[in-house]
Amino acid sequence: MTATQSNQTATESLSPLRPSETFMRVTEVPAKEILDGTIRGHYAHGDAMTFGEVLLDANTVVPMHEHPHEQMTYVIDGRFEFTVGAETRILEPGMLVIIPGGARHGGTTLTACRVIDVFSPVREDYRS
Amino acid sequence: MTATQSNQTATESLSPLRPSETFMRVTEVPAKEILDGTIRGHYAHGDAMTFGEVLLDANTVVPMHEHPHEQMTYVIDGRFEFTVGAETRILEPGMLVIIPGGARHGGTTLTACRVIDVFSPVREDYRS
Numbered sequence: 001m002t003a004t005q006s007n008q009t010a011t012e013s014l015s016p017l018r019p020s021e022t023f024m025r026v027t028e029v030p031a032k033e034i035l036d037g038t039i040r041g042h043y044a045h046g047d048a049m050t051f052g053e054v055l056l057d058a059n060t061v062v063p064m065h066e067h068p069h070e071q072m073t074y075v076i077d078g079r080f081e082f083t084v085g086a087e088t089r090i091l092e093p094g095m096l097v098i099i100p101g102g103a104r105h106g107g108t109t110l111t112a113c114r115v116i117d118v119f120s121p122v123r124e125d126y127r128s
Numbered sequence: 129m130t131a132t133q134s135n136q137t138a139t140e141s142l143s144p145l146r147p148s149e150t151f152m153r154v155t156e157v158p159a160k161e162i163l164d165g166t167i168r169g170h171y172a173h174g175d176a177m178t179f180g181e182v183l184l185d186a187n188t189v190v191p192m193h194e195h196p197h198e199q200m201t202y203v204i205d206g207r208f209e210f211t212v213g214a215e216t217r218i219l220e221p222g223m224l225v226i227i228p229g230g231a232r233h234g235g236t237t238l239t240a241c242r243v244i245d246v247f248s249p250v251r252e253d254y255r256s
Contacts, residue, residue, distance in 0.1 A: 022213075025222050026223070027222060049248045051200045070174050070177060084150050094181070096172055096179060098174045101175070116244060118179065
C-alpha cells in the first residue's frame with residue numbers, strides 16, 4: 001500500500017487478513033483437539049502468555065488436573081460447572097476464574113461453551 | 129454446605145455469588161475509568177497476569193503508548209482500529225492482537241467495544 005491511499009482503502013485491503021504474527025482471528029489458528037474432539041482449543045502464544053479461544057461441547061467432563069502455569073478462564077458463551085480446589089461454581093457469560101499455578105481444577109460443561117483460557121508462562125506443550 | 133447435599137442444591141446455593149478471590153463476575157470489580165470515563169476497565173489480578181474486561185465508547189481514541197508488560201487484546205463485541213508499531217488493522221469480534229512488551233500501540237474504536245485485555249506481568253498500577 002502507498003502513503004497516498006486513503007485510510008478507507010487501506011483498511012479494506014486488509015480483508016481477508018494477511019498473515020501476521022501480531023493480528024489474528026483466533027479460531028483460524030488450527031485447533032488442538034482434546035478428549036476426542038469434544039474440546040477444540042485455538043491457541044496463540046506470546047513471550048509471556050498463551051491465549052486460547054476454546055470451544056467445548058455440552059456435557060464435556062474436563063477431568064481434575066493441574067499444571068504449573070497460572071490460568072484464567074473467562075466464559076463468553078455457555079454454562080460451565082467448574083471446580084478449583086474445594087470450591088465449585090457455575091460459570092456463566094462474563095464470569096472469570098483465577099487458577100493459581102499448581103492448583104487442581106476441572107469441571108463439566110452444562111451447555112456448549114466458548115471460553116477464553118489464558119496462561120502464564122507460555123504453554124509450550126500447546127505449540128504443536 | 130454438607131456432604132449430604134445434592135450437587136443441584138449446592139450449585140443453587142451459589143447464586144448470588146459469595147465473595148471469592150477465585151470466581152468472579154469481572155464487571156462487578158469496580159471499574160478503573162480512563163480518558164474521562166470513555167474507557168471503563170474492570171481488572172482482576174493473579175500472581176502472573178492481570179485480566180481485564182474493558183468497555184469503550186464509540187470513537188474513543190486510545191493514544192499510542194507503551195509499557196513493559198506483554199498485552200493481548202481480544203475483541204468480544206465491536207470494531208476497533210488498532211495499531212501496533214507500524215501495523216494497523218480493524219479488530220472485529222473473535223480477533224486477537226499480541227502486543228510485545230515495550231511495543232507502541234493504540235487505536236480508535238469504530239463502535240462501542242467490549243474487549244478482553246490480558247497482561248503479564250501483573251499491572252500493579254491497575255490494582256487501585
